[in-house]
Amino acid sequence: MSLELISHPSLSERTSLGLGGTAEVEVVVRNEHDLDELSEFLTTRTLRPFVIGEGTNLLVSDTPLDMALIRIDASHGPKRVEKIDDKLIVGCSADQRLPGLLGWAQKAGLTGMEGLTGIPGSVGGGIAMNAGSYGTEIKDVLHRIRIWTPGAGLIWVDASDCEFGYRHFSCPVVPGKGLIWEAEFILSESTPRKVQAGMKDVYSKKRATQPVTARSAGCVFKNPPDKSAGLLLDQAGMKGVTLGGMGFSDIHANFLVNHGGGTAVEALELLDQARAAVLKRFDVTLETEVIVL
Missing domain, CATH: 3.30.43.10 (Uridine Diphospho-n-acetylenolpyruvylglucosamine Reductase, domain 2)
Structure with a gap:
C-alpha cells in the first residue's frame, strides 16, 4: 500500500x-x-x-x-482550463488553500471571488460549507466539481446539479457522501489592480469588525433567518465572555477565540451558555456553524 x-x-x-x-x-x-x-x-x-x-x-x-x-495532498493548480466567451474556467485540487486561489486570481486579473477575501481553509472545505461573505458565496463562481466515492469512483458534476444553501452543500447525483477531489471556477477578466482594490476593501472591513488574526474557527453559530447571530450574542451579553483559555471575541461576539491553553470542554460550555442566553432573551435557538467532532 x-x-x-x-x-x-x-x-x-x-x-x-x-x-x-x-x-x-x-x-x-x-x-x-x-x-x-x-x-x-x-x-x-x-x-x-x-x-x-x-x-x-x-x-x-x-x-x-x-x-x-x-x-x-494533491497540489494541483490553480491553472487556466478554458475560455468561454468572456469567462475563464480556472481549475485546482481540493487541497488548494482558498486564500492562495484568490491571490492567484488577483495576479491573473480575474474577478468574481473578491468577496471571499479573508476566508481561510481549503477549496474543498469552502465548497463543502458553501463559504461566503459580503454578498458572495462560493457557489456563485463554481463551475463544476470532481467528486469521489468508493462505489462510483471519480465523477465530474456540474455545479447546477448540486444543492447549496446557507453553509450547506450536497450532491444528489452522487450516491452517498463523497470526497471533493478538484474543482473548476468560472471567473471574468479584469485587471490585477481592480481585483486587488476589491480584495483590500473587503479585508479592511473584516479587520475592523472581526478578529481576523486571532486563533478561532470563524463564526461559531449560523445566522437565524433575518437575524445576525453576532448581534444576538452581543445583546445577550456574550461578547468578551471568557472561560479558562477560551472566550467570545470582544470585537465580534460570534467568534470563539482560543486565548491560549483553551480546551474543548471550555469551548463547548461557552457555546451552551451562549445558546441559553440567546434563547432566554430572544426565544431564538442558535445552531452551530462550526463542525463539532
Whole structure:
C-alpha cells in the first residue's frame, strides 16, 4: 500500500482553534491511484472517516476519536482550463488553500471571488460549507466539481446539479457522501489592480469588525433567518465572555477565540451558555456553524 498512514494524528495541531485530542489514523491521499487504495482501506476498517482540510471550521473533543482523517495532498493548480466567451474556467485540487486561489486570481486579473477575501481553509472545505461573505458565496463562481466515492469512483458534476444553501452543500447525483477531489471556477477578466482594490476593501472591513488574526474557527453559530447571530450574542451579553483559555471575541461576539491553553470542554460550555442566553432573551435557538467532532 502506497497510502501514507499517520498514526494517532493530533487534532490540536490540525485545527485553527488549536483544540482536540487524537484520531486513530490520518490517511494522506496524493493521486488517483491512492483513491483506489483508500476505497480498500475504508472497507477493511471500522473507523469513522472524516475528510479534513485546513481545519478552520472544526471544534474537536479533547478525547481520542475512533476516526480516520482523510487529507488530500494533491497540489494541483490553480491553472487556466478554458475560455468561454468572456469567462475563464480556472481549475485546482481540493487541497488548494482558498486564500492562495484568490491571490492567484488577483495576479491573473480575474474577478468574481473578491468577496471571499479573508476566508481561510481549503477549496474543498469552502465548497463543502458553501463559504461566503459580503454578498458572495462560493457557489456563485463554481463551475463544476470532481467528486469521489468508493462505489462510483471519480465523477465530474456540474455545479447546477448540486444543492447549496446557507453553509450547506450536497450532491444528489452522487450516491452517498463523497470526497471533493478538484474543482473548476468560472471567473471574468479584469485587471490585477481592480481585483486587488476589491480584495483590500473587503479585508479592511473584516479587520475592523472581526478578529481576523486571532486563533478561532470563524463564526461559531449560523445566522437565524433575518437575524445576525453576532448581534444576538452581543445583546445577550456574550461578547468578551471568557472561560479558562477560551472566550467570545470582544470585537465580534460570534467568534470563539482560543486565548491560549483553551480546551474543548471550555469551548463547548461557552457555546451552551451562549445558546441559553440567546434563547432566554430572544426565544431564538442558535445552531452551530462550526463542525463539532
